[in-house]
Amino acid sequence: xxxxxxxxxxxVARAVSTLHAQALAAGAAAIADDLSKMNNAAKSLCRLLGNxxxxxxxxxxxxxxxxxxxxxxxxVNQILGFCELLQEEAEDxxxxxxxxxxxxxxxxxxxxxVELNAVGEVTGSESTIPATGPATAPAxxxxxGRMVAFKEAGVPTVVEDRxxxxxxxxxxxxxLRGEDERAGTVLIVDDNKANRELLERRLRRDGLDVLTAADxxxxxxxxxxxxxxxxxLDIMMPxxxxxxxxxxxxxxxxxxxxxVIMLTSLDEPESITRCIEAGAEDHLPKPFDPVLLRARIGSxxxxxKVHDLERAYLERIVAEKRRADDLIHGVIPIGVALSAExxxxxxxxxxxxxxxxxxxxxxxxxxxxxSDRLEYVLVQCASIDxxxxxSTGSVVDLxxxxxxxxxxxxxxxxxxxxxGAPVNVPQVDAATDVDARSIRAFDEVYGYITQSLVALPxxxxxxxxxxxxxxxxxxxxxxxxxxxxxxxxxxxxxxLSRLAGAALDSFRRETELxxxxxxxxxxIDEANRRREVDEITETAYFRKLRDMAQKLRGSDGxxxxx
Amino acid sequence: xxRIISIHSFRxxxxxxxxxxxxxxxxxxxxQRVGVIDTDIQSPGIHVLFxxxxxxxDNSLNDFLWGRCPIEEAAYDVTxxxxxxxxxxxxxxxxSLRTGEITRVLRDGYDVSLLHEGLxxxxxxxxxxxxxxxxxxxxxxxxxxxxxxxxxxVIIMRPDHQDYQxxxxxxxxxxxxxxxxxxxxxxKTPETFDHADVKKRVEExxxxxxxxxxxxxxxxxxLASAGVxxxxxxxxxxxxxYRNLGARLLSL
Numbered sequence: 001x002x003x004x005x006x007x008x009x010x011x012v013a014r015a016v017s018t019l020h021a022q023a024l025a026a027g028a029a030a031i032a033d034d035l036s037k038m039n040n041a042a043k044s045l046c047r048l049l050g051n052x053x054x055x056x057x058x059x060x061x062x063x064x065x066x067x068x069x070x071x072x073x074x075x076v077n078q079i080l081g082f083c084e085l086l087q088e089e090a091e092d093x094x095x096x097x098x099x100x101x102x103x104x105x106x107x108x109x110x111x112x113x114v115e116l117n118a119v120g121e122v123t124g125s126e127s128t129i130p131a132t133g134p135a136t137a138p139a140x141x142x143x144x145g146r147m148v149a150f151k152e153a154g155v156p157t158v159v160e161d162r163x164x165x166x167x168x169x170x171x172x173x174x175x176l177r178g179e180d181e182r183a184g185t186v187l188i189v190d191d192n193k194a195n196r197e198l199l200e201r202r203l204r205r206d207g208l209d210v211l212t213a214a215d216x217x218x219x220x221x222x223x224x225x226x227x228x229x230x231x232x233l234d235i236m237m238p239x240x241x242x243x244x245x246x247x248x249x250x251x252x253x254x255x256x257x258x259x260v261i262m263l264t265s266l267d268e269p270e271s272i273t274r275c276i277e278a279g280a281e282d283h284l285p286k287p288f289d290p291v292l293l294r295a296r297i298g299s300x301x302x303x304x305k306v307h308d309l310e311r312a313y314l315e316r317i318v319a320e321k322r323r324a325d326d327l328i329h330g331v332i333p334i335g336v337a338l339s340a341e342x343x344x345x346x347x348x349x350x351x352x353x354x355x356x357x358x359x360x361x362x363x364x365x366x367x368x369x370x371s372d373r374l375e376y377v378l379v380q381c382a383s384i385d386x387x388x389x390x391s392t393g394s395v396v397d398l399x400x401x402x403x404x405x406x407x408x409x410x411x412x413x414x415x416x417x418x419x420g421a422p423v424n425v426p427q428v429d430a431a432t433d434v435d436a437r438s439i440r441a442f443d444e445v446y447g448y449i450t451q452s453l454v455a456l457p458x459x460x461x462x463x464x465x466x467x468x469x470x471x472x473x474x475x476x477x478x479x480x481x482x483x484x485x486x487x488x489x490x491x492x493x494x495x496l497s498r499l500a501g502a503a504l505d506s507f508r509r510e511t512e513l514x515x516x517x518x519x520x521x522x523x524i525d526e527a528n529r530r531r532e533v534d535e536i537t538e539t540a541y542f543r544k545l546r547d548m549a550q551k552l553r554g555s556d557g558x559x560x561x562x
Numbered sequence: 563x564x565r566i567i568s569i570h571s572f573r574x575x576x577x578x579x580x581x582x583x584x585x586x587x588x589x590x591x592x593x594q595r596v597g598v599i600d601t602d603i604q605s606p607g608i609h610v611l612f613x614x615x616x617x618x619x620d621n622s623l624n625d626f627l628w629g630r631c632p633i634e635e636a637a638y639d640v641t642x643x644x645x646x647x648x649x650x651x652x653x654x655x656x657x658s659l660r661t662g663e664i665t666r667v668l669r670d671g672y673d674v675s676l677l678h679e680g681l682x683x684x685x686x687x688x689x690x691x692x693x694x695x696x697x698x699x700x701x702x703x704x705x706x707x708x709x710x711x712x713x714x715x716v717i718i719m720r721p722d723h724q725d726y727q728x729x730x731x732x733x734x735x736x737x738x739x740x741x742x743x744x745x746x747x748x749x750k751t752p753e754t755f756d757h758a759d760v761k762k763r764v765e766e767x768x769x770x771x772x773x774x775x776x777x778x779x780x781x782x783x784x785l786a787s788a789g790v791x792x793x794x795x796x797x798x799x800x801x802x803x804y805r806n807l808g809a810r811l812l813s814l
Binding site: 514519520522523524525528529532533536537541542545546548549550552553 | 678701703706707710711721723726727730731734735738739740741742754755756759760763764767
């Protein structure tokens, strides 16, 4: 058995070497380069087969035999892989010069693989290779020429029906998203550099982004740091093998959703079972059939994409629920409380305090509009213990912001008032669309550093902006870090601002109404009054009374005590 | 010389009797001898504030007017019924509380000139320093007589359209009768009004001094109907308003 394998290996090695020399002579540098790698693989195989009988004799257990077979198959898989890649590339470029030789080498190598699969079987220590199963279905009658060759050679086939696969994913590049989007990022984990390179070449040809790792430990690092859509994971590797890597990936909440395709050998059905049980989404038998590789990666990418979409929807739902909760439990009760407030200062303080509490802002201010300017009426900043304006009685020592038509003040508050919409400044020191001078002036006066800021208009019911609510340095509750005001937060703050504006509006209307009510209007019909008085005073009785009264108040002095 | 002070309002329900009782009690508390005569014969009510039970009333103003008794015999000393001890004396001359007698007055009337004699007799017999007349609302013969003989007239009004015109007529008539002192009291003023503004506007409208702007309060009115408020609750802001009004009246 081994001598036949040796002979077949030498035959392949000679053919590769010859073709390599021809390519060099023809100046086909790129092809020569790949043929050189095939050459190295063939030589390494010949070396391994040189002392195969001694090694077989020294092999005592199944694990050693598995390792030996793995070592033998590795160069064969590389020769097959490069061979197929070169054929595909030649097809793309229309260069038919090497096709015959490559087809011949490919066929010889396939036959060699059959010989190698038989290596060690006489020992009876290896389980037989299953001819059926999810990844080992026999090729159908509609298979391509190459597949037919496999079948004719009686090779336990490793590919599924090519026709149906072609229908599924086609033979072109994997394109799962729009042209501008990336197709996906695949992480190849294999300790064999040539294997990694071969796979990388193939996947890049399919339009995929590729990352590589030489062992499991390195793979875990890459997955933790980069966005990976699919992991192609070899089993036999130093440092950390494929099983352990798989287990770690699937037990970590952050990485368990990343699909893993195990790179397996045909003669290791128990390892396939083990991997699937451990959470692997799929497996790919070596040597890789390009169509099968494409199909499995495509399917895993699709799964990852659906998962990512699901997760994005879920996050959106959670965010929406939080927003609804904030509105129901936070903003609406505040609005109700605001509408009941009868003191302007307390109303303003409540608006600012609640808004700050809601978004964790370290500071904030309310500016009210007086014709063409915004005047600060209230400023609070917790970390520097600044509370001025409002009911504190202290005056806010900050210049008003002018809003005249000829004025193009681009400070956030001025813009919010003018545009009637929130102005978000996620990073003050990098802001380009607002004028940050007023912010810096505040920082200078109070020895403060404003990092993030949002300005929200306070609208009256009829839409007119009556003031601006400014909040700065949103602070995260868990670690106290200053962050930008999130869009969701701003949405809720806008609702709060609307309620505050309405409360301010109704407060003003009520004040005016009270002022009007307080003015007592006395209207008397003068003509009627005159007539009524005359009716009384022009009677004889009245004249008599008047005479008497005059007499009483006259010299006779009226009633006396004595 | 005794002061005769009429407390009048053009319409009923202005709080006239309450104001009269509180003013009388205040003046008495300054050590004076004070008489209060209820000339609202058609609907007497002030006796309730002095806790005078109808069964205690043998003679009333009606008996005097019909020649049944001298007026001093219709006077009742209610000083001890104020709920507190005061230096002066307070007499009440009630109208008859018997419905039959009220009906008779409405039907037959009485000789108004007798009322004048009665007032003079009261001052004389009870040796009064001040006599307060709780008048019938509106302007009829006896009201005009009360106003005519008064040294001072207190006109109670509410900040309400139904009182504005009549108050204007009363003020004009009182001026025509040359009443030496006229004070307006704005009673039952809603809390929403600015009281200083009310005082200013009423004074401008009627050309008379406003002695007090008294707020409306359901709670206070409930308490007030059970006695002379300023005597029972001397620390309440309303009591201070009554004292100020009384002091102003005495200073005129």
